[in-house]
Amino acid sequence: LDFVAGQLIQQHHHNPSTATTTHPTTHHCLPSIQSTMPRRLPVKRILSAAIFAVVAGSIGLRRRMIMQMVFRSGLLALRSPRVINITATAAVLTYICRRLGIHGRNMAYLFGLFFSFVWVIFYRYFVREMPTVTYIRTLWNSMIVERAKLQKHRFSPTTWAYNRHAQTIICLALSSIEFLWDHTLEFERELVPSFDASANNTQKIHWASLPNAKMEKVDSPKPVVVLVHGFGDNRFHPYIQRICRSCLNSGWRAVVFSYWRFDFSETRDLEAILAYIQRRNPIAPLLAIAYSAGGHLLLKYLQAKGKKTPLVAAISCSGCFDLPYTIENIKQNENVSYRLYLNQQAKICAERHIAHDNAIDKKKMMAILKKHSDCQKIYDEFLYSLPTYSDKDESAHAVHPEYKFRFQTKRHYDNSAARHMDKVKITTLILHAEDDPIVSGGHVDWNAIDNNGSIIHMRTRRGGHVAWYEGLLPFGETWCDRVCCRFISGVLETHSQTNFIIDVFRRMQSLETKTPAEDRGRQTEIPERTESEMRTGISSRKSVSGFSGPSAIARICSASDIADVSARLDDW
Numbered sequence: 001l002d003f004v005a006g007q008l009i010q011q012h013h014h015n016p017s018t019a020t021t022t023h024p025t026t027h028h029c030l031p032s033i034q035s036t037m038p039r040r041l042p043v044k045r046i047l048s049a050a051i052f053a054v055v056a057g058s059i060g061l062r063r064r065m066i067m068q069m070v071f072r073s074g075l076l077a078l079r080s081p082r083v084i085n086i087t088a089t090a091a092v093l094t095y096i097c098r099r100l101g102i103h104g105r106n107m108a109y110l111f112g113l114f115f116s117f118v119w120v121i122f123y124r125y126f127v128r129e130m131p132t133v134t135y136i137r138t139l140w141n142s143m144i145v146e147r148a149k150l151q152k153h154r155f156s157p158t159t160w161a162y163n164r165h166a167q168t169i170i171c172l173a174l175s176s177i178e179f180l181w182d183h184t185l186e187f188e189r190e191l192v193p194s195f196d197a198s199a200n201n202t203q204k205i206h207w208a209s210l211p212n213a214k215m216e217k218v219d220s221p222k223p224v225v226v227l228v229h230g231f232g233d234n235r236f237h238p239y240i241q242r243i244c245r246s247c248l249n250s251g252w253r254a255v256v257f258s259y260w261r262f263d264f265s266e267t268r269d270l271e272a273i274l275a276y277i278q279r280r281n282p283i284a285p286l287l288a289i290a291y292s293a294g295g296h297l298l299l300k301y302l303q304a305k306g307k308k309t310p311l312v313a314a315i316s317c318s319g320c321f322d323l324p325y326t327i328e329n330i331k332q333n334e335n336v337s338y339r340l341y342l343n344q345q346a347k348i349c350a351e352r353h354i355a356h357d358n359a360i361d362k363k364k365m366m367a368i369l370k371k372h373s374d375c376q377k378i379y380d381e382f383l384y385s386l387p388t389y390s391d392k393d394e395s396a397h398a399v400h401p402e403y404k405f406r407f408q409t410k411r412h413y414d415n416s417a418a419r420h421m422d423k424v425k426i427t428t429l430i431l432h433a434e435d436d437p438i439v440s441g442g443h444v445d446w447n448a449i450d451n452n453g454s455i456i457h458m459r460t461r462r463g464g465h466v467a468w469y470e471g472l473l474p475f476g477e478t479w480c481d482r483v484c485c486r487f488i489s490g491v492l493e494t495h496s497q498t499n500f501i502i503d504v505f506r507r508m509q510s511l512e513t514k515t516p517a518e519d520r521g522r523q524t525e526i527p528e529r530t531e532s533e534m535r536t537g538i539s540s541r542k543s544v545s546g547f548s549g550p551s552a553i554a555r556i557c558s559a560s561d562i563a564d565v566s567a568r569l570d571d572w
Contacts, residue, residue: 086122090114128156131460131483136453140494144427145456148483148490155460155479158469164435165335167464171474175238178475185241185248187256188215192276194261195268196388199359203269205277206235208244208254216253223252223285223312223492224277228270230292230466231320232345234258239291239466239478246481250489253284262353262382264293264323265390265412267301278310285312285495287488291466292439295319299417299424300390306425313427313491315484318439318466321418324406325443327376334437339375346375350382359387383409391415421449429456429487431480433463458483 093114094107133151135141145151161171187206194201209215216222225247229240235256247254257273278286288311290298295316302314320326330338347369354365368385372378383389384403393411400407430449432441449455460468468479 082122086115086118089118093118123159123162127162127462128154129461130154131458133456133458134450135456136451138453140427141453141456143494144487144490146490147493148486150456150458150483150487150490153479153483153486155463155468156470157462158474159472161469161474162462164433164437164462164464167462167467167469168437171464171467171469172238175242175469175474179236179238179241184210185244186211187235188217190217192273195272196359199357201356201358203260203273204258205273206256206258208235208248208256210245210248213248218280220253220281221283223287223488224281225252225254225488226274226277226286226288227254227256228259228288228290228294228298229256230294231342232348233291239480242477242481243289243484246477246485247488250485252488259294259297260349260352260356262349262379263386263389264296264320265300265415265417267297267304267390270297270301271305274310285492286310287313287315287491289315289317289484290319291317293320293323296321296323296417299421302426302428303417303420303423306423309426311426312495313429313488315429315431315487317431317480317484318433318436319417319430320439321421321441321444322413322416323379324376324413324416325418326439329440329442330438333440338438342375343373343378346378350378353382360385377405380406380409383412418444421445421455422452424452424454427454427456427491429458429484431458431483432460433465433468434459434461435463436465438465456487 090111094111097110098107131150131153133145135145157167158171161167186209188209190205190207191202192205194203207215207217225243227240227243229235229237233240235241235244235258240256244254244256255277257270259269261269274286274288288298296319298314298316299319299321302309302311327342330342350365350369354360354362354369364385365382368381369378372381381403384397389409389412391412391414393408396408396410406413432439434441446457449457463479466480470479
């Protein structure tokens with residue numbers, strides 16, 4: 001992909017060295033992170049060169065030009081220090097075997113064998129990794145982390161595609177093949193009034209279910225996992241289908257919030273969706289998982305609501321923290337293919353908004369969409385033209401009625417999720433890969449995140465963007481899916497045990513001064529207590545007060561003691 005993009009740039013007479021100076025709207029606090037980007041591995045270059053050779057031959061380019069491009073791509077591949085070291089090691093071992101007379105019929109076969117052997121060793125000790133988990137070690141966080149075993153969940157990337165571009169693009173394309181024949185999910189749409197229901201606007205949620213399974217949408221105690229997709233995606237995207245399948249197999253319910261509003265800081269729609277689900281399932285725990293740009297939407301919601309949210313816990317996977325920085329980083333430091341992809345996804349988001357919003361001038365909005373091809377310009381002028389949007393600066397609109405790029409919308413960008421991470425007040429897991437080619441973490445104050453007692457930050461060196469594929473082929477559950485399910489299981493288990501203990505203590509306190517009605521006013525001799533009664537503080541004799549005082553709590557030393565207390569309270 002890098003190779004093809006470079007050839008396209010050269011054909012259009014662009015100078016890549018001036019890419020960082022051709023954008024006058026660059027964010028003023030955007031640091032230079034070009035030097036921190038990892039080297040590109042040769043697998044991508046070789047594959048892209050082969051693909052380009054086939055495509056170029058089909059369109060009639062000269063064979064000499066094709067061979068030159070393939071040769072140049074091979075030379076660029078050899079610049080990788082890993083390939084050079086592994087090749088040199090295999091060559092040395094092959095030479096030693098030849099000098100010792102240990103060789104087969106073909107030296108090339110022996111060299112390939114040593115190359116594969118060294119590659120396996122390199123993968124085993126330098127590619128596989130344990131994640132870095134950072135959190136404030138409160139009792140609550142420690143219980144969740146230990147029960148979910150987050151620190152012990154090793155990430156083993158796809159053997160031949162652990163590069164960040166291979167994880168993000170190649171593995172994604174291959175994983176889509178899985179769902180060409182695997183149709184194990186069914187979705188049922190439900191319309192929910194949005195916050196601006198006065199304009200007859202509604203939002204869509206899609207309940208997922210397995211084939212021939214009962215759809216439980218109302219009055220069920222099963223946990224509900226609300227999924228928020230990424231930039232321009234939908235419920236049919238591979239990562240959404242995978243996590244839906246994992247949740248359903250775990251006994252939970254999965255519902256996809258198919259939002260259409262092209263404003264990634266507007267949280268009132270998500271608030272309305274969660275309130276709607278909670279009203280219909282009052283005793284079911286609610287959790288949320290958001291991906292990419294949906295992560296920014298979820299974090300903004302958590303920051304706005306604090307503890308006044310029906311969510312039990314939340315997860316952000318490769319979540320965006322600052323939309324302008326993310327776009328500028330892709331423009332300056334990444335392949336042009338990512339920028340083209342973002343531009344296309346921005347058009348999809350804008351078209352969805354135009355199709356569903358009844359309070360806007362659709363012709364005017366379509367004119368904006370046709371006017372621009374750049375993602376950030378589409379988003380900015382689209383926001384400016386909306387009747388209302390998040391963090392709208394009315395004074396800037398009044399003083400300068402004519403549109404100016406990122407002037408009237410400055411307040412909207414200044415209140416990004418990256419600047420208010422201290423306002424997150426519920427248990428939140430943040431998953432991020434350091435080599436993410438789309439959402440770079442260079443602008444995020446990770447110290448502020450790690451100092452928030454409600455956030456558990458889990459980071460890997462590899463993984464790409466919403467990827468984390470494992471195995472020989474990128475099919476089935478990913479590392480990210482398993483971590484999310486383990487985290488949810490840990491949270492639900494911790495909540496269940498805590499609520500059980502609190503319920504027992506409340507019942508003990510409610511019986512502290514009570515005696516049975518038939519024994520009121522009697523002067524009876526209290527018999528000696530048994531060992532079990534002295535240990536738990538609850539008497540099995542109805543003529544004796546049911547609770548011996550707060551000291552009974554101190555004698556509870558295990559879960560069996562709590563269960564014994566609960567059983568005696570039921571008998572009482």
